[in-house]
Amino acid sequence: MIIQKNTFALLIISASLFFSTHALLEIPVKFDIKENSILFNTTYGTDNCRIEAKADFFYCNNEIDFIRTGLRKLQTCGAVRVGTTRKSDFEANFQMGNFDARVVFSQYNTIENLNLTFFTQSLCFGKVTNDQEQLSLVKQLHQEGLISQPRVYITFFNRYLQSFTLNDIIGQINLGEPNPEFIKKGSNFVKMYVDPDQKYVYDCQFYSNGESTYFGQKISGYKQYSINFDQAISSIDLDTFEQMLAILNERGYKITVSGIGIFKEYFINTIEGLEPIKITLLTEDMSPYILTINASVYTQKIEEGVHKLMFKAIRDNRSYQIGNQILTSYYFAYDANTQNTFFAERAQDLNPYQVDQKAENFSQYLRSKKI
Numbered sequence: 001m002i003i004q005k006n007t008f009a010l011l012i013i014s015a016s017l018f019f020s021t022h023a024l025l026e027i028p029v030k031f032d033i034k035e036n037s038i039l040f041n042t043t044y045g046t047d048n049c050r051i052e053a054k055a056d057f058f059y060c061n062n063e064i065d066f067i068r069t070g071l072r073k074l075q076t077c078g079a080v081r082v083g084t085t086r087k088s089d090f091e092a093n094f095q096m097g098n099f100d101a102r103v104v105f106s107q108y109n110t111i112e113n114l115n116l117t118f119f120t121q122s123l124c125f126g127k128v129t130n131d132q133e134q135l136s137l138v139k140q141l142h143q144e145g146l147i148s149q150p151r152v153y154i155t156f157f158n159r160y161l162q163s164f165t166l167n168d169i170i171g172q173i174n175l176g177e178p179n180p181e182f183i184k185k186g187s188n189f190v191k192m193y194v195d196p197d198q199k200y201v202y203d204c205q206f207y208s209n210g211e212s213t214y215f216g217q218k219i220s221g222y223k224q225y226s227i228n229f230d231q232a233i234s235s236i237d238l239d240t241f242e243q244m245l246a247i248l249n250e251r252g253y254k255i256t257v258s259g260i261g262i263f264k265e266y267f268i269n270t271i272e273g274l275e276p277i278k279i280t281l282l283t284e285d286m287s288p289y290i291l292t293i294n295a296s297v298y299t300q301k302i303e304e305g306v307h308k309l310m311f312k313a314i315r316d317n318r319s320y321q322i323g324n325q326i327l328t329s330y331y332f333a334y335d336a337n338t339q340n341t342f343f344a345e346r347a348q349d350l351n352p353y354q355v356d357q358k359a360e361n362f363s364q365y366l367r368s369k370k371i
């Protein structure tokens with residue numbers, strides 16, 4: 001009897017050891033090029049009803065549209081109303097990536113409050129300004145004890161998002177802890193500064209001392225930067241962009257322009273010899289960290305001798321949104337409680353198929369363990 005009990009206890013201990021050392025929560029992501037959104041497969045409820053959820057990072061909320069999903073379907077799929085402050089909140093078990101969890105979400109469209117032009121089914125990884133009004137997936141997973149900290153990690157495996165279909169895995173989200181395989185050898189996550197006095201911090205925002213260089217020459221910098229998760233293109237102030245074009249012209253690159261106004265697109269004849277844009281970010285203790293935006297991130301090949309410069313130049317010197325291609329060279333993290341952002345250089349020789357297979361093997365293991 002005693003021996004059996006001990007064996008049982010040992011089993012529990014080794015199981016929890018396994019979970020604490022190996023339970024890396026991962027969600028493979030895809031990209032919807034028409035809607036410009038990061039999506040992932042999820043099934044919810046007792047009937048495993050399938051939805052493609054948008055991974056949202058800005059002013060987000062776990063919210064699902066009943067127009068698309070169907071109110072009846074919400075219920076037949078096994079979502080139940082929860083007694084939170086708002087009566088449109090539901091709860092269900094969601095399966096995503098290699099794990100499942102109880103998720104509270106709100107119903108986006110209600111009969112009383114219809115919006116026929118806008119649909120959403122998103123799960124929120126960003127900052128939640130008001131926990132009463134917004135629901136955050138990372139915070140919920142943290143409260144449920146599935147992750148040790150409410151942190152989201154994200155990286156993209158490939159930068160040519162437009163050449164992938166909705167069946168393709170283009171990147172991965174990890175929750176709580178990073179996937180060590182994605183971190184370049186010798187690199188580490190560096191925690192960035194958050195201004196404690198700034199009441200209104202944008203989601204996933206990071207700070208700079210304003211220094212920025214291109215081909216070793218100073219160009220105008222910004223005090224705040226953020227990542228545009230849904231667009232490959234970066235937005236940049238027209239003046240800064242013109243400084244960059246002048247530097248390129250000086251070095252003999254040929255720039256061609258098509259379109260007009262804010263629809264202007266810029267192309268360069270070759271990427272040979274292009275240097276990175278270097279932005280000095282501020283780390284937690286205000287020391288400098290150089291964020292390197294390589295040519296592979298700010299250009300895309302259209303055809304031989306035609307490479308698009310991935311910038312939208314606008315008159316706005318306040319902020320600079322870096323396009324999501326940066327996620328192919330950095331592994332980025334965000335803490336939904338503290339608002340800190342983190343950067344680690346990404347391992348370059350990832351094999352997405354292998355990454356995917358590992359996730360599949362792991363989830364099979366989880367499923368076989370679940371009785």
Ligand SMILES: *[C@@H]1O[C@H](CO)[C@@H](O)[C@H](O)[C@H]1NC(C)=O
Pocket residue numbers: 114115116117118
């Ligand atoms: C529907 O929602 C979108 C996005 O929030 C908003 O821009 C639009 O004005 C809304 N339309 C109506 C009719 O409320």
Ligand SMILES: *[C@@H]1O[C@H](CO)[C@@H](O)[C@H](O)[C@H]1NC(C)=O
Pocket residue numbers: 028029030040041166167168169170
């Ligand atoms: C989503 O599910 C489909 C069908 O099961 C699968 O082929 C695809 O690889 C999945 N995509 C992602 C990103 O998980």
Ligand SMILES: *[C@@H]1O[C@H](CO)[C@@H](O)[C@H](O)[C@H]1NC(C)=O
Pocket residue numbers: 317318
């Ligand atoms: C941004 O532009 C505004 C208006 O053109 C100007 O007043 C302000 O000084 C500029 N700020 C910086 C940091 O360049």
Ligand SMILES: *[C@@H]1O[C@H](CO)[C@@H](O)[C@H](O)[C@H]1NC(C)=O
Pocket residue numbers: 276292294329330345
């Ligand atoms: C930028 O490119 C250089 C040269 O290819 C490479 O060594 C470096 O790791 C890249 N940096 C990032 C952040 O991708």
Ligand SMILES: *[C@@H]1O[C@H](CO)[C@@H](O)[C@H](O)[C@H]1NC(C)=O
Pocket residue numbers: 354357358361
């Ligand atoms: C996944 O499991 C299969 C079958 O057990 C094995 O052959 C394969 O090597 C595993 N893949 C990885 C990446 O661990």
